[in-house]
Amino acid sequence: MKSTIKITIMFMAILVSSTIKAQTLPPLGFDYNALEPFIDAKTMEIHYTKHHQGYVNNLNKAIEGTGLEKLTIENILKNVSKYSEIVRNNAGGHYNHSLFWTILTPKKSTEPSQHFIKAVNEQFGGLENLKKQLMDEASKRFGSGWAWLSVDNNNKLFVSSTANQDNPLMDIVEKQGVPILGIDVWEHAYYLNYQNKRSDYLKAFWNILNWEEVSKRYENIVPKEKFDEWPELKEFHKVMSQTFHPSEEGNLEPIKTRSAEMVAKADSLQKSKIPSEFNKKEVKDAVNKLAIDSKKLHELILAKGTDKVIIKALSDLHDVFHRIVGLCSNEEHH
């Protein structure tokens, strides 16, 4: 009896684990009329409920029973050269539109994040240049297709365009990457309101683009390092870790020879501009304490204090440093 139950449970587990979820239309996140006057309600409704739903339905039909339904949409796209044209068009259509809805917003003037804009400035010479390149790709694309901003394998941004429902994830495009912004230039995206005037639609597009979402997508691929904008803190940390950790093992040589350097690093940390996201009184106070205590430690060493006294002072200094890191980590990002 017991073993029958066991077998039944195992069988049920196999059934559950092999249950395949069909691809579904993701929620839109705003009303059809929310993007007016830039995109009209009728266009949104048809685009979402007819075109996108159509890609989802056709994709599910095409992959049913082929084993492909067990794969993520990204995995299908990465090997799309192996599959039929129907899969290519509809998997592309489903992925592209799912991305597209998330980067549109009724919110007014969203801003790119610091981390993202830094990359844009370095790699495109400014946001306006990037927009110009995207507009250029989008208007040059003959017939139906998309213009993209993507991140390549070396974490570099690049602009491209693809025909039909192809996209940069696919193994059939000239340059592969992960798209973080896509502009739909199919006529179904703008024809009701703009007719043949694609360039008017493209100009309007920037009013409803969600730079926060694009930045988030960028940062998911190229994460920000917490203290990138506070190099003086990183510099101090370097000397701290190279002197404190040996001292824990009884080796006081590093701190005895580098205490003046530690004072200098603490000094420049004290003089540095605290990045706005960490700038609060407790952090400022702790940084000041770090500078004072570094000097005291240096004086102790010059005065040939006992090892015990030096270890205690260094360990206290290490605590102050970690208090700063802790305070910065609890700070809300904005």
Ligand SMILES: [Fe+2]
């Ligand atoms: Fe579309």
